[in-house]
Amino acid sequence: MNFIQTRGYDATKPKTVSFSQAILSPIASFGGLYVPQTLPNLGEEFLDKHLNSSYKELASDMLSRFEIDIEKSVIDEALALYDKFDDALNPVPVVKVKENLYVSELYHGPTRAFKDMALQPFGVVLSSIAQRNNENYLILAATSGDTGPAALETFKNRANVQVACLYPDGGTSDVQRLQMVTEDAKNLKVIGINGVFDDAQNALKKLLASEDFKSALKEKNILLSAANSVNFGRIIFQIIYHIHSYLELTRQGAIVMGEKVYLNVPSGNFGNALGGYYAWKMGVPVEKIIISSNENNVLTKLIKTGKYDLRDSKVVSTTSPAMDILKSSNVERILFDMFGDVRTRELMENLEKENYYELTSDELVKLQECFDADFCDGDEGKKYIKDTFTNDNYLMDPHTATCLKSYETCSNPAIKTIVYSTAEWTKFSPVIANALTGEVDAQDIVALQAISKEAKLEIPAMIQGLFSKKIVQDTIIEKEDIEKEILKFL
Numbered sequence: 220m221n222f223i224q225t226r227g228y229d230a231t232k233p234k235t236v237s238f239s240q241a242i243l244s245p246i247a248s249f250g251g252l253y254v255p256q257t258l259p260n261l262g263e264e265f266l267d268k269h270l271n272s273s274y275k276e277l278a279s280d281m282l283s284r285f286e287i288d289i290e291k292s293v294i295d296e297a298l299a300l301y302d303k304f305d306d307a308l309n310p311v312p313v314v315k316v317k318e319n320l321y322v323s324e325l326y327h328g329p330t331r332a333f334k335d336m337a338l339q340p341f342g343v344v345l346s347s348i349a350q351r352n353n354e355n356y357l358i359l360a361a362t363s364g365d366t367g368p369a370a371l372e373t374f375k376n377r378a379n380v381q382v383a384c385l386y387p388d389g390g391t392s393d394v395q396r397l398q399m400v401t402e403d404a405k406n407l408k409v410i411g412i413n414g415v416f417d418d419a420q421n422a423l424k425k426l427l428a429s430e431d432f433k434s435a436l437k438e439k440n441i442l443l444s445a446a447n448s449v450n451f452g453r454i455i456f457q458i459i460y461h462i463h464s465y466l467e468l469t470r471q472g473a474i475v476m477g478e479k480v481y482l483n484v485p486s487g488n489f490g491n492a493l494g495g496y497y498a499w500k501m502g503v504p505v506e507k508i509i510i511s512s513n514e515n516n517v518l519t520k521l522i523k524t525g526k527y528d529l530r531d532s533k534v535v536s537t538t539s540p541a542m543d544i545l546k547s548s549n550v551e552r553i554l555f556d557m558f559g560d561v562r563t564r565e566l567m568e569n570l571e572k573e574n575y576y577e578l579t580s581d582e583l584v585k586l587q588e589c590f591d592a593d594f595c596d597g598d599e600g601k602k603y604i605k606d607t608f609t610n611d612n613y614l615m616d617p618h619t620a621t622c623l624k625s626y627e628t629c630s631n632p633a634i635k636t637i638v639y640s641t642a643e644w645t646k647f648s649p650v651i652a653n654a655l656t657g658e659v660d661a662q663d664i665v666a667l668q669a670i671s672k673e674a675k676l677e678i679p680a681m682i683q684g685l686f687s688k689k690i691v692q693d694t695i696i697e698k699e700d701i702e703k704e705i706l707k708f709l
């Protein structure tokens with residue numbers, strides 16, 4: 220299977236690339252992205268066949284339908300990492316919360332957030348391509364808290380890959396910071412920045428585009444790559460759990476095969492939702508995909524009005540920080556799929572130049588056939604956390620809680636909903652403790668204990684252990700010094 224480009228072809232790059240090429244350099248012509256030339260059509264036959272398969276069997280068969288240029292032994296090694304999730308037999312439990320509402324828990328991996336679903340196998344795949352090509356890669360990551368730990372965890376001690384991970388000092392939770400600064404491996408460098416997440420992100424973008432930086436790396440025989448969520452090597456692993464969740468509902472007798480369901484996704488960069496859209500196109504029966512946001516609600520406005528408008532918007536900090544995003548990169552792949560490359564290029568160039576684009580009314584109708592959306596602010600989110608805990612004895616994190624609002628406002632209650640839960644309560648404990656007990660500004664360790672007592676849940680060992688682990692990554696610098704610091708590490 221080859222990959223084509225969302226903004227057409229500018230003659231500076233090959234017209235089509237292989238999967239491994241799309242992974243190594245994910246930016247396509249005119250600054251676009253790579254997408255599969257066609258999606259495999261799985262159909263009901265595939266779903267029937269895998270009704271009783273394990274997660275890994277399902278994943279392995281689905282990936283084989285993409286006919287990607289990765290050896291089966293590498294895929295097997297990548298998928299074996301799901302064995303290290305809480306339950307090797309069921310890495311993604313789907314739990315009934317109340318009548319017609321099910322939660323697919325994507326956070327049972329090593330760093331307790333859904334980034335592990337894709338980044339765990341991605342690390343194996345990327346390292347194997349680098350070894351096969353006899354190349355060495357520097358992976359840059361900028362994080363507001365979840366991508367960093369997951370990227371460090373997956374690349375730790377992997378051959379032919381080094382990681383430099385930038386985070387805003389003081390801008391992440393204690394747990395997220397400890398997950399990064401206690402990572403001890405020769406090929407990992409964690410750098411705290413005096414600044415906010417945007418400073419880290421802008422520094423990363425500058426380095427990725429800098430010819431000087433690239434030639435300095437070249438002298439050391441190192442190539443540059445990024446593990447951000449536009450990489451199709453991550454997206455491909457995010458299709459699987461949507462198929463799995465549908466099959467789980469069927470296995471549990473909640474639906475019959477062929478019955479349509481809502482997928483309700485807490486969204487930031489739209490990778491998770493895009494995985495659901497592809498699963499739908501490949502044959503999973505879906506009624507609609509509901510996009511849930513926080514106060515940074517550009518996606519809700521896009522889906523309700525057809526306008527992507529950043530002219531008066533500024534990112535605001537919320538209680539669900541992994542969704543504090545205004546330029547939602549993977550929306551571009553939906554535009555391409557619905558409206559083609561010429562139109563996608565036009566819209567994306569408008570967004571880059573004018574901070575704005577507007578769909579035609581026909582285009583909006585098409586978008587709304589597939590998507591609906593709503594947003595939920597922090598106080599509403601806390602109320603959903605508290606109410607769902609009190610009434611249904613289910614504890615969810617603030618990202619997942621945004622889905623409860625759109626579940627009420629966007630869906631037909633007679634149709635089953637799968638809400639995707641993207642983080643364990645342990646990662647955002649101060650907000651949850653505040654929701655449950657009114658405790659304010661608690662340190663993570665205090666909040667964890669308060670929730671543990673209130674909800675009678677144990678703090679998982681990998682979270683508890685962080686507080687006594689040695690801090691080995693103690694670099695904190697000004698943003699002007701990032702490049703120098705990274706070159707020193709290499």
Ligand SMILES: *Cc1c(COP(=O)(O)O)cnc(C)c1O
Nearest residue numbers: 365486487488489490491541641
């Ligand atoms: C990354 C993340 C999201 C957003 O996912 P996208 O695929 O970027 O839309 C939501 N919740 C949590 C906890 C995350 O870490």
